[in-house]
Amino acid sequence: MKKLVLFALPLSLLFAACGGSEKPAETPTADTSATTPPAEPATPGEAKITIKVIGSTMADMAYEPTSTTVKAGDKVTITLINTNTAEGMLHNWVLVKLGTGQEVATAAIAAGMDKNYIPENPNVLAASALAKPNETITLEFTAPAAGAYNYICTYPGHFPKMVGKLNVE
Numbered sequence: 001m002k003k004l005v006l007f008a009l010p011l012s013l014l015f016a017a018c019g020g021s022e023k024p025a026e027t028p029t030a031d032t033s034a035t036t037p038p039a040e041p042a043t044p045g046e047a048k049i050t051i052k053v054i055g056s057t058m059a060d061m062a063y064e065p066t067s068t069t070v071k072a073g074d075k076v077t078i079t080l081i082n083t084n085t086a087e088g089m090l091h092n093w094v095l096v097k098l099g100t101g102q103e104v105a106t107a108a109i110a111a112g113m114d115k116n117y118i119p120e121n122p123n124v125l126a127a128s129a130l131a132k133p134n135e136t137i138t139l140e141f142t143a144p145a146a147g148a149y150n151y152i153c154t155y156p157g158h159f160p161k162m163v164g165k166l167n168v169e
């Protein structure tokens with residue numbers, strides 16, 4: 001007798017569970033299909049980025065911002081604004097492979113002023129001219145493959161004060 005009751009109980013529970021779980025099961029399915037359609041166009045476009053050089057001494061000079069993001073294959077235009085007014089405060093914007101800033105900056109000194117302190121180095125991916133005090137210059141290049149890169153100023157003594165990170169998605 002006791003066994004019968006015990007057997008009957010789980011059965012009724014099963015039915016109750018089935019009836020109750022049927023409706024909630026439909027809702028998650030509908031939710032998942034609703035989140036799939038919004039797709040972002042992956043086509044590379046144009047990225048226009050303005051970077052200022054702030055500060056007026058070797059101690060406080062810096063890029064602003066110190067990090068920025070573009071998409072792989074983007075036609076990137078960097079507008080470099082040298083806000084320094086002190087004579088001799090020249091700056092450039094050189095895109096280098098991540099972590100190679102010191103190597104490139106050292107090679108830049110050997111390259112000299114005649115070459116805008118841009119060394120012939122495989123770690124250099126793009127480089128602007130030198131911006132004089134109060135000067136604004138632009139540089140165009142195609143964003144490299146996805147990953148992280150550094151941008152540095154190769155004017156002697158400005159690295160590692162002047163360093164930033166370019167993230168390519």
Ligand SMILES: [Cu+2]
Binds near residue numbers: 091
């Ligand atoms: Cu500089």
